Amino acid sequence: MRIDIITVVPELLDSPLNESILKRAREKGLVEIVIHNLRDYTDDKRRTVDDYPFGGEAGMVMKIEPVYRCIEHLKSERHYDEIIFTSPDGIRYDQHEANRLSTLENIIILCGHYKGIDFRIREHLITREISIGDYVLTGGELAAAIITDSVVRLLPGAIGDEESALTDCFQDDLLAPPIYTRPADFNGWKVPEVLTSGNFAEIEKWQEEQSYERTRALRPDLLER
Numbered sequence: 001m002r003i004d005i006i007t008v009v010p011e012l013l014d015s016p017l018n019e020s021i022l023k024r025a026r027e028k029g030l031v032e033i034v035i036h037n038l039r040d041y042t043d044d045k046r047r048t049v050d051d052y053p054f055g056g057e058a059g060m061v062m063k064i065e066p067v068y069r070c071i072e073h074l075k076s077e078r079h080y081d082e083i084i085f086t087s088p089d090g091i092r093y094d095q096h097e098a099n100r101l102s103t104l105e106n107i108i109i110l111c112g113h114y115k116g117i118d119f120r121i122r123e124h125l126i127t128r129e130i131s132i133g134d135y136v137l138t139g140g141e142l143a144a145a146i147i148t149d150s151v152v153r154l155l156p157g158a159i160g161d162e163e164s165a166l167t168d169c170f171q172d173d174l175l176a177p178p179i180y181t182r183p184a185d186f187n188g189w190k191v192p193e194v195l196t197s198g199n200f201a202e203i204e205k206w207q208e209e210q211s212y213e214r215t216r217a218l219r220p221d222l223l224e225r
């Protein structure tokens with residue numbers, strides 16, 4: 001898989017995409033992540049990527065030209081399955097969308113910035129608008145990092161135990177059951193007995209019940225889907 005990220009603050013993406021599981025996935029060649037500085041696609045000395053909005057509102061707007069140039073340049077090199085724009089007014093990101101994106105070959109993520117982006121980019125170039133939640137970030141870079149992280153860990157071979165991505169929270173629209181490790185008794189705080197019983201059918205049944213109970217108590221909206 002290849003993920004191209006277009007940003008005006010490339011530094012913000014350095015660390016999140018270069019450590020731990022993502023670092024290893026890149027080293028193993030499971031994913032190629034390429035960061036593009038939008039300013040490299042400007043043609044003025046000051047490398048301007050924003051301008052005042054028509055209509056006189058406060059705030060600056062991301063200009064069309066550099067974004068258009070960058071996306072057209074990428075599209076001339078390969079086909080992209082999705083061109084994503086990160087924005088608080090996009091569709092709400094969730095595990096279903098992460099699963100879907102992880103099956104694609106090439107995607108672009110354009111990070112929003114400033115007050116917003118010239119709407120014509122959204123109308124003519126973007127194929128998917130994604131919000132990571134109902135709150136506003138200073139820019140789309142952290143959202144792009146979150147999307148990338150959640151997608152890359154699903155790629156076969158990215159996490160050691162293949163099965164563990166399948167038992168993640170949200171994979172069945174259920175929260176994960178509680179998990180524990182040794183010691184089985186810490187100052188009287190005991191691990192549920194069933195987990196140390198060795199009876200795997202009982203353990204599985206307990207985990208399913210816990211998943212369901214936790215979801216019902218904490219996220220009943222998931223059960224309504």
Ligand code: ADE
Binds near residue numbers: 112
């Ligand atoms: N940019 C600013 N806020 C955002 C959000 N909630 N999701 C995605 N991109 C954003």
